[in-house]
Amino acid sequence: MAKLPLEDVRVVDMTIVWAGPYTTALLADLGAEVIRVESTRFYPPITRGFMAHPSEEVIKNQLVWLGGLPDRKIGDRPWNRAPLFNSHARNKLSMTVDLLQPSGKDVLSRLVGMSDVFIENTAMGTMEKLGITYDWLKESRPDIIMVRMPAFGSTGKYSHYRAMGQMVEDVAGHTSLRGYTDMDATGVTSAFTADAGAGVGAAFAVLAALHHRRRTGKGQFVELAMVENFLPYLGEAIMDYNLNGRIRSTLGNRHPYAIQGCYPCMGEDRWVNITIYNDSHWEGFCKVLGNPEWTQD
Secondary structure (H helix, E strand, C coil): CCCCCCCCCEEEEECCCCHHHHHHHHHHHCCCEEEEEEECCCCCCEECECCCCCCHHHHHHCCCCCCCCHHHCCCCCHHHCCHHHHHHCCCEEEEEECCCCHHHHHHHHHHHHCCCEEEECCCCCHHHHHCCCHHHHHHHCCCCEEEECCCCCCCCCCCCCCCCHHHHHHHHCHHHHCCCCCCCHHHCCCCCHHHHHHHHHHHHHHHHHHHHHHHHCCCEEEECCHHHHHHHHHHHHHHHHHHHCCCCCCCCCCECCEEEEEEECCCCCCEEEEEECCHHHHHHHHHHHCCCHHHHC
């Protein structure tokens, strides 16, 4: 069997919720040995579900993808049964430790000393309170690669705002581009593209840092602010403003440069989605219709 590209890499994973765990899931898929470091005192928010020991009533009423359990049954180890956790924790190892005790910090220090990458995406200030900084990590492993994923970076007036993907997208402007033209942003459904996008961006950053270390022997400290990582996903709207002075707004199910929409058909509640980007698509569309006269208008 072919060797996976990151089989010789060990990752210390102190991530929560989605963006960070998705980063380390991608690295584990590439063969890295990912070790989740979890607290013996605090339950990780959402990462393993909403609570360690949910009641049957809680499970019955929870959203399945967030905290519902298989067959709506608690089981003997409910903290291992949440579908979100089982999705992002694939191929990973796990350990627990009390980092508020000197002995716990010593355990983590020894683990860092035999690892290549350290990743965290907790709220700003959390790692600093624990004394886990890039300088502290380098004492155990001088060429360590540290990646942190704050929502809005570590400096500036937004730095200590806590956020997940939805809030990041609100600030970046994605929420203002979604929805129908006759509604305001309060009616727009939730989206968490920024979480998944941050996971992909951070995983790529790790690969780039590993490549850099193999060339130079030096580790790196990488800060990937989720909002900065997400802005390129809105590149079309940003460039349209910068180049043309146009401010995008909600488009519904239309497209600014194409024939696009969900159109009613004959019958009751029958619809068809059509997207036509260019002249060749239009010509093919007309041919399928039998070239009716109205298509020449």
